[in-house]
């Protein structure tokens with residue numbers, strides 16, 4: 001199978017799509033044909049890793065990594081991705097917990113898979129590939145954790161000093177020697193501009209730069225596997241297709257769910273839960289798609305004004321009216337997020353992060369008919385202990401730290417403060433890596 005840009009005709013192999021990240025014409029890569037799986041194709045496969053081996057195989061037919069796929073999958077799916085039942089009065093609802101990875105958010109799956117692929121394709125101990133990642137909090141930690149200690153690879157994390165939470169800062173700055181963490185004296189936009197400028201700057205060619213963007217096909221595809229595994233398990237147990245409610249920012253996680261549905265997995269309706277950044281729900285309600293500035297909310301990892309993966313969704317499904325009955329969207333305010341965290345705790349004894357709270361809210365907003373006709377799986381994208389400053393005051397008690405997070409928080413932090421310009425960044429890189437003579 002080959003891959004094609006949403007804006008172009010030329011096809012590339014999986015390896016080329018993975019290394020390029022974004023297509024030369026500015027579009028995003030998608031498989032040029034969609035495999036159709038029957039449920040029987042997965043018989044005997046229960047663990048997410050085993051489902052992944054079957055689901056991902058066709059995409060790797062054009063890849064030099066095909067023979068390493070089982071290993072890549074074993075490295076990626078090394079932590080549980082369970083569905084736990086919620087004690088609801090009517091209907092059926094479960095929580096798909098995607099937060100048991102190294103940095104306690106779903107991005108660990110995509111970042112881990114990308115790192116396992118990229119280091120095999122591009123890792124050169126004599127001339128390492130340098131992954132540049134600008135982060136507003138969550139992405140940088142997942143990418144640093146995934147590439148940490150991989151031979152022939154290094155990571156430069158750019159984050160806005162003082163504008164990420166303490167625990168996030170720790171997850172950005174506690175890694176091995178192949179990770180350089182730069183606390184930029186500026187905004188997230190400054191960080192992003194620096195990463196872009198560095199990629200484009202010929203004077204920095206002593207380094208081989210790449211990105212680990214969330215739009216990379218190598219992050220998107222592995223995310224389909226937990227939707228496949230969860231829906232298969234539910235279907236085998238009940239004979240019914242579950243619907244999914246997915247906290248959504250850049251639309252990467254939810255798009256993976258939509259793709260799993262297109263591949264033939266037993267998935268019903270898909271509800272996108274956004275925070276107050278409501279471009280997606282306005283678009284699905286018939287408004288024009290006009291990118292906006294993002295608004296800051298409690299669910300900060302979803303503060304996206306121009307969700308890039310919408311281009312893929314429209315390419316695959318068509319325009320808003322064609323999504324009717326398949327995909328819908330609900331926008332959730334900060335006030336509603338707070339109420340939801342409180343209610344989840346009092347009603348279910350469940351502690352939810354602000355992102356996950358948008359999903360439980362969207363689920364509560366469904367009509368009685370939608371809730372009785374369909375079984376729902378709500379997606380939990382991060383562990384609440386990652387956002388304890390918001391969640392603890394609302395539930396009135398401390399959230400126990402998961403083991404993995406406790407071990408990260410006990411490590412020493414190591415970072416350099418730099419000015420928000422390319423010279424400062426280059427100086428920090430040269431000092432650490434001394435790529436140039």
Ligand SMILES: *Cc1c(COP(=O)(O)O)cnc(C)c1O
Nearest residue numbers: 249250251252253301355381382
């Ligand atoms: C990144 C993130 C999201 C949003 O995911 P998208 O793929 O950008 O839609 C939601 N919740 C958490 C905790 C995240 O880190």
